[in-house]
Amino acid sequence: MAERIRDAIAKARAARMGQGGPDPRPLNAAPQAMTLRAGPAGAAWAALSPLEPSPVSLRTKRVVAREGGAEAGPFDMLRTKILQQMRTNGWTRLAITSPSAGCGKSTIALNLAFSLARQEEIYPILLEADLRRPSLAKLLDIETGPQVSEVFAGRAEFSDHALRVGPNLALGLNTKPVARPAELIQSKTSGEALKRIEAIYRPDLIIFDTAPVLVSDDTLALAAHVDCVLIIAATEETTIKEIDICERELAERTNVMGVVVNKFRFSGPEYGYGYGYGYGEEHAG
Template identity: 30%
Template sequence: MSRIEQALKKVSRDRLETSRVMVDVPDKKVSPGSSNNSKGLDRRNEGAVLLDVQPLSIADRMLVAAHENGSVAAEEYNKLRSTIIALTRGEVFLNTLLVTSTASDEGKTITALNLAISLAKEQDHTVLLVDADLRRPSIHKYLDIEPEFGLVNCLRDGLPVESALVKTGIGKLVLLPAGESVKDPLDMLSSMRMREIIEELKSRYSERYVIFDTPPAQIFSDAVVLADMVDSTLFVVRENRASMADIQKVLENFKKHNLLGVVYNDSNTHLKKQNYYYYD
C-alpha cells in the first residue's frame, strides 16, 4: 500500500471506498476540442425525448468510455460506474454527485466525463453532466461543441434550465454547459437560485444521475459550497500531484458532507505517466 493510500485510509476513517482508474496514455498531447462536430446543429433540449440524435464525434482519446473498444481503461470506468451505483441506489436514490480534487491537473474533469458517459450507457439510467466550473469551463471543449447558453445564463439571467441543455447522443447523456466563464462565480453558486436549479435537476427524472464538475477545492471554495447542496462528493487524487498535507486539509473541509469515495488516478504501479491539461 502506497503512502497516499495509507494516508487516505486514515483520513477517511473507513468512510471511503477507493477506486483506481487506469487510463491509457495518448501517443501525443491531446487538447480539448479536436473533433469535427457540426457547429450548426442545434443540440439544445427543448423537452423532446432523447431519440434519433446523431452522436457527437469524440476524437479525444481521454474519453475512453465513449469508445466501444473493450480497453482496460474503459473497463476501469465501468467498474467505477458499478461502484457508484451500488453506493447510491438504496432506499433513497443519492443521484446528485459532485466531482472535485485538491489541486489542478488531477484529472477530475476527465473522471467526471468518463463516469457520466459510462453511466449513460446503462439501460436503467439517464445522466445530466453539469459544468459547474464557471471559472474555467472545459467540458464543452472535450466534446467539441460551442453552446450558446449554459448554467451562467440560468443563474444570472433566469434562463429556464431546459433551454440550456445539450443533447449529446452519447447513450442517454445530456450536458448543462457553463455557458461562459465568470471570474468570481461564488455569489452565483451560493445563491438560492442555484439551490433551486439543483433541486429541479434532482427531482425531474427519477432515474437520472446529475454529475457536477467543479474547480479544485484547494484553490477555490466553489466545490465546498456546492457540496452542501448535493447528495455526495467524489474526490479525485492524482499520484504525486498534491501533497499529503494539502489532501488532508481539503478532505477535512468535506467531513460534514457525504464523501462517497476517492478515485486514485495515475498510480505509477499500474500505468505509465499520463498528462491531464487543466488550469494552464
C-alpha cells in the same frame, strides 16, 4: 504511490476519529429506489438538442468510455461502485472535485457520465460547476453556445442550454467563465433550478464537475446542494496533506464517498487496461 496515498488517507481518518472528529462518510436516511423516466419526463429528454461528439477527438483527450471496451474498464468499475453506494444511501447528486488543478477531474467526470449512459436504463445529467475555469465544453470541442450558469441564475430553462448525447445523457455546459461563481452557486435560484431539473427530467443521478477545493470556496458552497463528493488526486502531484485538508473541509458539509487516484500507471495488459488516464485506486466505502 497509490498505495502510500491509500494508507495515509486511512491513517488520517483514523486519527480524526480518535480525536472525536466527524465521520467523513456519514450515512443519509433510509434508501430510496431509483425510478425510470416515463411520460412527460421522457418527452423532455427527447426535446433536448442532440450532440454527437467526435470519437477521434474524444480519444485524443483521453475520454474513452463512450463506446466501452477494455480502455473503459476502470471507469466502468468506478461506475459500478458509485451506483451501488448511491443506491444504498438514497443519494442522487454527486460532486467530483480535486484538491488542486490538473488532477484530471473533468476528464474523469465525463468518462463516468459516458460509462453510466451505456446502461440504457440509467439517465444521468452532467453539469459544469467549475464556473471559474469550465473545461467540459472544451473536451467536447464546443467553443460557444451553452451557458448553464444562466439556468443557475434563473434567467433560462435547462432545455435552453442543455445538450443530449444519445437518448439518456444530458450535459449542462459552460463555454465562458462566470464572475462571482461562489455567490451564484449559493444563491436561491441555483437551488430552485436544480429542483426544477430533477422534477422535469427525473435523472437517476446528477454529476457536478466542480472547482478544486484548495483554489476557491466554490465547491464548499456547492456542497450544500449535493449528497456526496468524490475527490480526484493525481499520483506524484497531489500531496497527502492536500488530500487530508480537502477531505476535512468537505466532510464537514457533505458525505465524502472516497478518493480516486488518477494519472496512475497501471501495468495490467492481461486485463487490457491502458495507463496514464484511468484510475489507480478507489476508496469509496
